[in-house]
Amino acid sequence: MAEKKQTLPRVLVVGPPTCFATLQPLYSHKFHFIHFEPYALSLSLQNFLHHHCPFSIPAILCSSNYSLSAHLLRLLPDLRLVVTTSAGTDHIDLRECRRRGIQVAAAGHLFSQDVADMAVALLIDVMRKISAADRCLRTHNLNNTPWDLFTFGSKLSGKRIGIIGLGSVGMEVAKRLGSFGCIILYNSKHKKATVSYPFYSSVVELATNCDALVVCCALNEQTKHIINREVILALGKGRFIVNVGRGGLIDEKQLVKCLREGEIGGAALDVFENEPYVPEELRAMNNVVLSPHCAAFTAESLMNLCELVAGNLEAFFLNKPLITPVMLPE
Amino acid sequence: MESIGVLLVAQVIPYLEQELEKRYKLFRVWEYPQLPIEHANSIRAVVGNASAGANAALIEALPKLEIVSSFSVGVDMIDLDTCKEKGIRVTNTPDVLTEEVADLSIGLMLALLRRICQCDRYVRAGNWKKGDFKLTTKFSGKTVGIIGLGRIGEAVAKRAEGFNCPICYYSRTEKRDSKYKYYPNVVELASNCDILVVACPLTKETHHIINREVINALGPKGYLINIGRGKHVDEAELVSALQDGRLGGAGLDVFENEPVVPEELFGLENVVLLPHVGSGTIETRHAMADLVLGNLEAHFLGKPLLTPLV
Numbered sequence: 009m010a011e012k013k014q015t016l017p018r019v020l021v022v023g024p025p026t027c028f029a030t031l032q033p034l035y036s037h038k039f040h041f042i043h044f045e046p047y048a049l050s051l052s053l054q055n056f057l058h059h060h061c062p063f064s065i066p067a068i069l070c071s072s073n074y075s076l077s078a079h080l081l082r083l084l085p086d087l088r089l090v091v092t093t094s095a096g097t098d099h100i101d102l103r104e105c106r107r108r109g110i111q112v113a114a115a116g117h118l119f120s121q122d123v124a125d126m127a128v129a130l131l132i133d134v135m136r137k138i139s140a141a142d143r144c145l146r147t148h149n150l151n152n153t154p155w156d157l158f159t160f161g162s163k164l165s166g167k168r169i170g171i172i173g174l175g176s177v178g179m180e181v182a183k184r185l186g187s188f189g190c191i192i193l194y195n196s197k198h199k200k201a202t203v204s205y206p207f208y209s210s211v212v213e214l215a216t217n218c219d220a221l222v223v224c225c226a227l228n229e230q231t232k233h234i235i236n237r238e239v240i241l242a243l244g245k246g247r248f249i250v251n252v253g254r255g256g257l258i259d260e261k262q263l264v265k266c267l268r269e270g271e272i273g274g275a276a277l278d279v280f281e282n283e284p285y286v287p288e289e290l291r292a293m294n295n296v297v298l299s300p301h302c303a304a305f306t307a308e309s310l311m312n313l314c315e316l317v318a319g320n321l322e323a324f325f326l327n328k329p330l331i332t333p334v335m336l337p338e
Numbered sequence: 339m340e341s342i343g344v345l346l347v348a349q350v351i352p353y354l355e356q357e358l359e360k361r362y363k364l365f366r367v368w369e370y371p372q373l374p375i376e377h378a379n380s381i382r383a384v385v386g387n388a389s390a391g392a393n394a395a396l397i398e399a400l401p402k403l404e405i406v407s408s409f410s411v412g413v414d415m416i417d418l419d420t421c422k423e424k425g426i427r428v429t430n431t432p433d434v435l436t437e438e439v440a441d442l443s444i445g446l447m448l449a450l451l452r453r454i455c456q457c458d459r460y461v462r463a464g465n466w467k468k469g470d471f472k473l474t475t476k477f478s479g480k481t482v483g484i485i486g487l488g489r490i491g492e493a494v495a496k497r498a499e500g501f502n503c504p505i506c507y508y509s510r511t512e513k514r515d516s517k518y519k520y521y522p523n524v525v526e527l528a529s530n531c532d533i534l535v536v537a538c539p540l541t542k543e544t545h546h547i548i549n550r551e552v553i554n555a556l557g558p559k560g561y562l563i564n565i566g567r568g569k570h571v572d573e574a575e576l577v578s579a580l581q582d583g584r585l586g587g588a589g590l591d592v593f594e595n596e597p598v599v600p601e602e603l604f605g606l607e608n609v610v611l612l613p614h615v616g617s618g619t620i621e622t623r624h625a626m627a628d629l630v631l632g633n634l635e636a637h638f639l640g641k642p643l644l645t646p647l648v
Contacts, residue, residue, distance in 0.1 A: 121478040129448035139458040155613035165437035187500025284466035299457035300466040306476040
């Protein structure tokens with residue numbers, strides 16, 4: 009059995025990604041998974057490879073928690089494929105991959121519906137104070153205090169919603185909020201010829217013209233802190249911001265400051281600049297909704313993800329085109 | 339108009355109370371444990387809400403009562419038969435709160451299936467450092483069953499369709515031109531949907547429309563959303579089913595005996611509990627108040643009522 013394993017295509021699994029517990033039993037007959045758990049072992053990749061991995065590694069499987077820098081990639085001279093379990097690729101040095109001829113596969117549009125559902129869930133929650141009310145009832149209702157004293161929320165239907173990033177997730181968010189009679193406005197890298205929603209090339213101008221911003225774009229050099237103090241102030245008092253993209257899209261310090269000073273109405277965040285650390289001040293606020301980067305984590309998505317990861321690995325080792333290849337920058 | 343007596347039987351938003359005070363001689367029921375006869379004889383209108391209206395006893399005690407104007411769309415707290423008999427007009431606040439309640443219904447579904455309240459608690463308690471949150475249930479594409487395809491039911495359906503949810507419904511009579519699948523009884527509806535939403539008026543017929551049989555038909559992978567009235571649901575049965583795991587979860591904006599919430603629910607993570615906030619935004623409550631005021635004004639000027647039920 010051990011000998012047979014040696015002839016299976018090798019995949020270095022870093023983390024491991026959450027889906028690996030499900031993936032491994034299903035596909036260990038097809039791939040030789042080599043485990044590298046940097047957090048559990050406090051071991052650097054360099055040390056691990058030197059002491060525990062005498063093989064050449066053609067493929068690596070990781071999640072968005074692990075940063076594949078150029079330095080790390082250089083430790084794997086035979087690497088030809090990176091598979092990430094995330095839709096986002098900001099944790100991978102894509103330029104280095106292109107330079108080395110390493111292919112990259114990500115999750116494509118697999119999670120788009122779940123992430124869009126989460127964006128809408130967070131938006132309704134922060135506007136209508138769902139989590140706050142549930143929390144209040146569970147902790148204070150023992151006195152049976154009258155309910156008409158509960159603070160009112162803000163109406164969502166018919167409001168103007170600014171979407172930052174009209175990719176797969178952004179379009180699903182737009183479709184959902186459209187059915188609430190919301191007016192959709194957007195900012196994206198380029199204006200999209202196929203949609204009729206009003207396009208704003210300036211994020212500040214977009215923020216000025218909407219009641220809530222939903223951030224769903226990819227994180228890269230151009231979009232880092234795309235939501236800065238100027239944008240937040242332009243959005244203004246009583247208005248809301250939702251982030252299901254990456255923490256780095258928002259200047260978190262400024263967001264906390266603006267929330268503290270009442271410059272905006274509230275925020276609902278699935279992602280943070282330094283996960284899993286969430287500023288203590290945020291954790292104490294009543295007009296925010298916080299979730300632990302789980303917009304894509306549904307039971308349904310997990311099964312689909314396992315299939316996709318295995319499919320990409322299989323395709324690669326059979327010299328076929330990847331199912332969800334990532335376009336690498338020049 | 340100041341000599342017209344108006345009896346306020348429930349707490350309403352300050353804006354409405356102030357306007358009523360300005361325009362009429364306003365009596366607040368909580369200030370009069372025993373309403374003196376001379377006041378009772380001057381009262382020509384009652385203003386109530388979802389939790390308090392006008393029963394037969396109150397109507398009898400107000401011989402000059404002409405109109406009951408409810409600060410709600412549901413009028414189950416008003417004895418409509420007695421009002422009809424005595425020619426007393428009844429108005430409510432339809433349409434202006436439809437979107438608000440429908441928005442909240444979807445919010446409840448999402449919060450329940452995606453465990454938003456638990457996610458929020460998880461982060462606030464600092465548990466994320468210990469590990470990822472667990473998997474939740476996808477909402478998009480789940481079948482939504484609606485009891486009562488009126489204004490609110492239709493608005494819920496329209497929103498759920500934005501999430502690719504197939505829609506089915508039960509109502510007293512099948513709606514011939516509806517594109518949604520009709521089921522002739524609630525048990526069948528519950529057996530054929532993932533998420534069951536109560537969106538019908540509370541009447542004698544719909545009291546405890548959600549009973550043990552319906553709950554069992556909905557099942558351990560099914561979810562109940564109540565944005566109607568607490569008495570639509572046999573609350574004891576619901577609590578028991580949730581504790582036993584016979585029902586997947588419940589999102590409740592209303593309870594049988596508000597503001598009492600069964601304590602057993604506080605420890606459950608597959609419920610979302612809200613303090614009857616279906617129409618709870620300033621915008622909507624103002625619009626509802628304007629309807630109450632508009633109906634009263636129209637009545638006392640002898641003009642057609644804006645939103646009469648009786």
